[in-house]
Amino acid sequence: MRTFDPDALECLAAIVEEGGFERAAVRLSVTQSAVSQRLRALEAQVGTVLLVRSRPIRPTLAGRLLIKHTMQMRLLRTDLEIDLKDLVSGGDVIREEERISIAINADSIATWALSALDELVSDGVPLEIITDNQDFTHEWLREGQVLGCVTTLKQALRGCKVQHLGAMQYVAVASAAYAAVHCPHGLTPHNFRRLPFIAFNRKDDLQTDFVSRACGLRRVALSQRFVPSSEGQVRAVLAGWGVSVLPELQVHSLLASGELVNLAPQVTLPVNLYWHCWNLDSAVIDRLTQALTSSAAIALKAERTVHGHTAEPCMEKILEMA
Numbered sequence: 001m002r003t004f005d006p007d008a009l010e011c012l013a014a015i016v017e018e019g020g021f022e023r024a025a026v027r028l029s030v031t032q033s034a035v036s037q038r039l040r041a042l043e044a045q046v047g048t049v050l051l052v053r054s055r056p057i058r059p060t061l062a063g064r065l066l067i068k069h070t071m072q073m074r075l076l077r078t079d080l081e082i083d084l085k086d087l088v089s090g091g092d093v094i095r096e097e098e099r100i101s102i103a104i105n106a107d108s109i110a111t112w113a114l115s116a117l118d119e120l121v122s123d124g125v126p127l128e129i130i131t132d133n134q135d136f137t138h139e140w141l142r143e144g145q146v147l148g149c150v151t152t153l154k155q156a157l158r159g160c161k162v163q164h165l166g167a168m169q170y171v172a173v174a175s176a177a178y179a180a181v182h183c184p185h186g187l188t189p190h191n192f193r194r195l196p197f198i199a200f201n202r203k204d205d206l207q208t209d210f211v212s213r214a215c216g217l218r219r220v221a222l223s224q225r226f227v228p229s230s231e232g233q234v235r236a237v238l239a240g241w242g243v244s245v246l247p248e249l250q251v252h253s254l255l256a257s258g259e260l261v262n263l264a265p266q267v268t269l270p271v272n273l274y275w276h277c278w279n280l281d282s283a284v285i286d287r288l289t290q291a292l293t294s295s296a297a298i299a300l301k302a303e304r305t306v307h308g309h310t311a312e313p314c315m316e317k318i319l320e321m322a
Helices: 006-018 021-028 032-046 061-087 106-111 118-122 137-142 176-182 206-215 230-238 248-257 283-306
Strands: 100-105 127-132 148-151 160-175 196-199 223-226 244-247 260-262 269-278
Touching (some): 006 021, 032 061, 100 106, 100 137, 100 283, 106 127, 106 230, 106 244, 118 283, 137 148, 160 176, 160 230, 196 244, 230 248, 244 248, 248 260
Parallel strands (some): 100 127, 100 148
């Protein structure tokens, strides 16, 4: 079996993670020429190109496999460092470049997920959180760039294990002032086409899914504005930009205060979330899994209790993708 130079593997990963050769060189504290030489040597050893020189730089299939291998080596080293730290007082701090990357959807970051990770960060685990739409975070795991992800995907990816976290409930909201002028009777089949909806990005289908459900329509077309931040979406709604479909967990206090209005109080859109991670024997993965599942169980259960309902299986929005 071939063995690969760990420095060359970290070089490849750094180029992709940092988005270029120059920033990779800064992170690794070497010259840009050294970065290029390590990459060329690795490509010569593998016998194929490992990067697509595009904007941003993308790994080839072979490059993704080597990056996944690099991530697994980082995980093993982090596990070892933590074990040694428990044995030897004053052990070395885990290096920044040994970062442990996971992908979490923006709405979970804005509500329950960060507090779940407090203890791991306090213990020195060098976490890197990558955010994306909840329907696409699993692509980061599929490509080997993270060791775990929170996603709507139910089926386990190859070489991974999966655990259900719970369902996050979504509601349609607008500011009280905006609703009084533009939709005083709430969201209806007669007015949704006139209302601008604030979505996370062009991959966000929560707005159309909610309107379709609330109005009993198979397909809908919306006028949308895009704000790629969960907190930013809330601020945009409060500023009167339009309507948005947001987690109850995020806006319940604003609804209680009257600053926001629920435009369809009889309708919620439950989105099931799952934690996927590599199926490896790792103390770090075990701690991540325990922390996220425990926190989600409390947060999402509290959400269901506060609002007095539990999503029935037939009402769940479960996206099953190959």
